[in-house]
Amino acid sequence: MVSPMNAQVTAGRLPLVVGNWKMNGTRVTNVELLAALRASGPFDAEVSVCCPFPYLADVAMSLQGSGITWGAQDCSQHEPGAYTGEVAAVMLAEFGCRHVIVGHSERRSQHAESDTLVAEKARLALAHGLTPIVCVGETLAERDDGTTEGVVKRQLSAVIHTLGHCVSQIVVAYEPIWAIGTGLTASPQQAQVVHSVLRAQLAAASTRAIEMRLLYGGSVNAGNAQELFAQPDIDGALVGGASLKAADFSAICRAASHAALGSTGKSRT
Numbered sequence: 001m002v003s004p005m006n007a008q009v010t011a012g013r014l015p016l017v018v019g020n021w022k023m024n025g026t027r028v029t030n031v032e033l034l035a036a037l038r039a040s041g042p043f044d045a046e047v048s049v050c051c052p053f054p055y056l057a058d059v060a061m062s063l064q065g066s067g068i069t070w071g072a073q074d075c076s077q078h079e080p081g082a083y084t085g086e087v088a089a090v091m092l093a094e095f096g097c098r099h100v101i102v103g104h105s106e107r108r109s110q111h112a113e114s115d116t117l118v119a120e121k122a123r124l125a126l127a128h129g130l131t132p133i134v135c136v137g138e139t140l141a142e143r144d145d146g147t148t149e150g151v152v153k154r155q156l157s158a159v160i161h162t163l164g165h166c167v168s169q170i171v172v173a174y175e176p177i178w179a180i181g182t183g184l185t186a187s188p189q190q191a192q193v194v195h196s197v198l199r200a201q202l203a204a205a206s207t208r209a210i211e212m213r214l215l216y217g218g219s220v221n222a223g224n225a226q227e228l229f230a231q232p233d234i235d236g237a238l239v240g241g242a243s244l245k246a247a248d249f250s251a252i253c254r255a256a257s258h259a260a261l262g263s264t265g266k267s268r269t
């Protein structure tokens with residue numbers, strides 16, 4: 001399905017679009033949403049759906065054999081044990097999860113998750129064969145203060161410190177907090193600036209940084225996806241609200257497919 005001739009694939013960066021359902025869905029509406037998503041594929045990009053924990057078995061059943069992968073929105077920083085209410089990475093692996101989001105800004109702010117805790121979650125995810133999608137991003141006040149770069153580098157550096165060269169196995173999602181669920185989107189140029197800073201930071205830690213996928217998240221929709229994906233260091237998206245509507249999410253996946261096939265005209269290094 002993926003043309004071996006396009007530059008993006010050559011660089012090993014197949015676009016990735018991940019839906020973050022957050023705490024939404026019902027067993028009935030999930031089946032409808034996933035059936036519609038399956039019907040609109042296949043895509044020339046990797047597509048994944050991160051659902052609430054209780055729906056993992058249903059989602060796995062709905063997506064089996066579709067080429068669409070699935071994952072969770074968080075995991076514990078501990079191995080199984082006496083941690084009431086927590087879910088261990090090894091349990092997610094049992095349900096066939098490919099990805100797990102860690103360090104989403106809602107977890108960092110609502111559950112006081114620190115940079116080191118997020119790094120520990122990423123470490124356990126990798127230890128159990130999952131790909132952690134590590135979220136970083138600044139508040140509006142931090143952007144206005146001119147500290148965006150310092151904030152995202154601090155967040156990522158905790159992960160690099162913990163994982164060392166294995167950091168090449170993660171996916172990074174740059175999600176400016178002021179753009180999440182607000183309808184505000186970083187301009188493609190604003191997002192690209194941060195993505196290139198992150199890739200340079202990763203390059204200092206791993207020779208494989210050029211192969212790593214860096215996602216943008218923050219009010220991505222069918223209208224803005226293509227221009228975002230045309231940026232040289234934006235390799236896909238983490239999508240919240242629009243992932244709950246099959247038509248909108250499929251349109252974003254199609255935009256990523258076009259990027260994979262080089263129809264945006266970009267040439268990746």
Ligand code: PEP
Binds near residue numbers: 020181218
């Ligand atoms: C998110 O939750 O990660 C997100 C980017 O949400 P939204 O697309 O709704 O802004």
